[in-house]
Amino acid sequence: MTHTRIIPIEFCHCDPAGIVFYPRYAEMVNHMVETFFLDVVGHGFGPMMAAGQGMPTVALEMAFRKPSRLGDRVEWTLAVEHLGRTSARFLVRAEDRVEARATVVWMARDFTPSPWPDDIRTILEAHHA
Incomplete structure (x- = not known):
């Protein structure tokens, strides 16, 4: 399953x-990850931060294939490409224009990598490509 959204340029x-x-x-790309967590996972970044939790991006790889211009409406998709014990890698695409891989790590209150909470892991597994 993928998360899809239109982003106007x-x-x-x-x-x-x-x-x-x-x-x-x-x-x-970060917008796609953030809206995926808000709209699909049900865990917005604001409440995560208020609870002392977080999910920083630790790696980002991007390939630029075709420019986007002012006024374009670009369809973006996000899929979970890899799910580890404490991390996840998202494959994020903007049509045939951009392909990105963003790796995030679930952090506990003490800023150490921690296993995904069960409710979040279940949803991430359902979106694993």
Whole structure:
């Protein structure tokens, strides 16, 4: 199963040439992870942080294949590519434009990697590609 969302390309995403400035894609990848956790997993980043938990990105790999321009409406998809004891790697794609792999680690209150809580692990397993 994949999580899908349309992200419109806005002025704030673009460089003077009118195409997406590549670091903005990293923000969009994070947006996909964040909305997946809010909409699908049921654990928003705000409540996680308030509870002293977190899920930092520890690795990010991106391939830029085709530019996106101001006004484009780009369909993004996210799938769980790998699920470990304390980490997960998400495969995030923006049509034929960008492919990214983002690895996150579940952190406990003491900022150490910890096993995924059972309720979160169950949902991640259901979305494992």
